[in-house]
Amino acid sequence: MKRLLLSLLLLALPTPATAEPGRLCRGAIQAAERASGIPAHLLSAIGRVESGRRDPETGAFHPWPWTINAEGRGQFFTTKAAAIAEVQALQARGVRSIDVGCMQVNLRHHPNAFASLDEAFDPTANANYAARFLTELQAARGGDWQRAAAAYHSQTPEFAEPYRARVLAAWATEQGNPHPPVAAPATTAATVAQPGGGGAFLSNNADRATTIANTGSPGRSLDAYRGMPVPIASRTPARLALIGR
Template structure:
């Protein structure tokens, strides 16, 4: 079933980006709707994906769908159309120095999975792609703490800072979660693993750029 969902997503993303603008205008814009769906589907611990989204794009206590990070500068665009105009260079080519959307998917690493950057901006595809990526990291590393740390894909000190940011939001989204404590130091798993493996997969954001 998961393979079918991914293939279906891939086929949908092959449609033109102009259709994506229509989808956004139809009200398909709430990050939290898709976060809760994806958490359930991938069995991500309750509140964790939302806490990551708040770390990545939080604005007034909610993940913000038209959030961008362009070469390290945060931008909260007023609409899909306004954000989409920032995703391409003057010659029309996709920018690769930008992270986009609810989950801040970084085009340097993930553009090829979408084809057109405008698709990555849409909450439905942004969130489901990020959830699948987090699930892949969990299956690779075997625990959620390390998966979240490598979602950021920085060095261990930056990973710890990122985990602490996520934990602070998790204390609101899931107060009962065992993951809502800031780690005192990088775990043995983080120290033991080479972060280059995660960099080859790709990072959604670089914590130093926020």
């Protein structure tokens, strides 16, 4: 009887909070940085620019693993399954240039990066691939990490230089980031940027966005940034959507 009562009490207790999705990205990115010899917080800064968002529940700002960008439209999803389903729907329509995951690896420019979409959205696999790519860029640029970070976005100076400036600003922020404790992610909110809300890349508008109840809509489209020959991700002057499906 005592064992039965104990079992019932344990079942009645709330389950431990799952790791905040952004913390999954952050941990994977930091591990990839260390393993690849990348300067501390540089890959985290790139992740912050690529897929960063502020969690409306915790206030923490992290790269977000369930992020995609395609056809000039960026979306944050609340689950990995929802993000994968959206990519599959895009691919079924013939869309091939899709940026995915913590580090927004482009599936068209990096067709052999991942064995599956499940792996593409795995924070560790995504961060490890991005780290390898960044170190290759650095080696090809005489060991210059700043030039490598710029080339992560584009090898065209017109686009690379503004991106480098954003990464450097994010790098300074990351070096002083207190990294708040893990908390459960929000799963019932949608985040949409205010019209005319400023910000230049997918990630950087999230902290200026308003949190509204999720209506189940597919989100708002992003203004097209510009087509460019980039090895990883193209970006858009941002309007964001956090989608829960």
